[in-house]
Amino acid sequence: MKMSDGVEWAVHCCVVLTAADRPVPAARLAQFHDVSSSYLAKHLQALSRAKIIRSVQGKDGGYVLDRPPGEISVYDIVRAVDGGRPAFVCNEIRQRGPMGNPPGQCQEPCGIARTMAVADLAWRESLRGVSVLDLATEVATKQDSAAGVRLTAWLNGDPDAGGDAVTVS
Numbered sequence: 001m002k003m004s005d006g007v008e009w010a011v012h013c014c015v016v017l018t019a020a021d022r023p024v025p026a027a028r029l030a031q032f033h034d035v036s037s038s039y040l041a042k043h044l045q046a047l048s049r050a051k052i053i054r055s056v057q058g059k060d061g062g063y064v065l066d067r068p069p070g071e072i073s074v075y076d077i078v079r080a081v082d083g084g085r086p087a088f089v090c091n092e093i094r095q096r097g098p099m100g101n102p103p104g105q106c107q108e109p110c111g112i113a114r115t116m117a118v119a120d121l122a123w124r125e126s127l128r129g130v131s132v133l134d135l136a137t138e139v140a141t142k143q144d145s146a147a148g149v150r151l152t153a154w155l156n157g158d159p160d161a162g163g164d165a166v167t168v169s
Contacts, residue, residue: 006043006081009035011135013044014052014077018069018136019148020155023062028155043081050080069136075127087123088116 013029026044030037044063047053054066065072090113094101109117140148 010043014132019151023056025062069133072132073128074130087120
């Protein structure tokens, strides 16, 4: 399964937003991830349309998670950014060529289509089983507590909070 780069950025942004205690401007998220603001904005809009994050207007505006991080699955983010299309689309090539089967003999999906559908379902279920909270918890266990405090301070606009690298992975 090939996902767009936007999925990675979107998941990272959602995990980072769990550390913020106020709205984070899109430009700040882009700066944190060292990615173009315009590129990231497109993915933030997709997350907003899917009601994963929401925009808070005003002088201290920015983005916040729209629901608790435990209620946002990685699949929700993938679907928001890349859509819900199946990974495999059967083109009924068994009906083509000199030995092609007539359409009447192809009423049921072939073994290849069934196998791909099962794999697609397993992939989706796996991603549905991991929440943004799960990922944020994993990140927190791999960092010292000072890194989390620095991250929150930096997201809240403290330019001196960066110090040592803060990684969200």
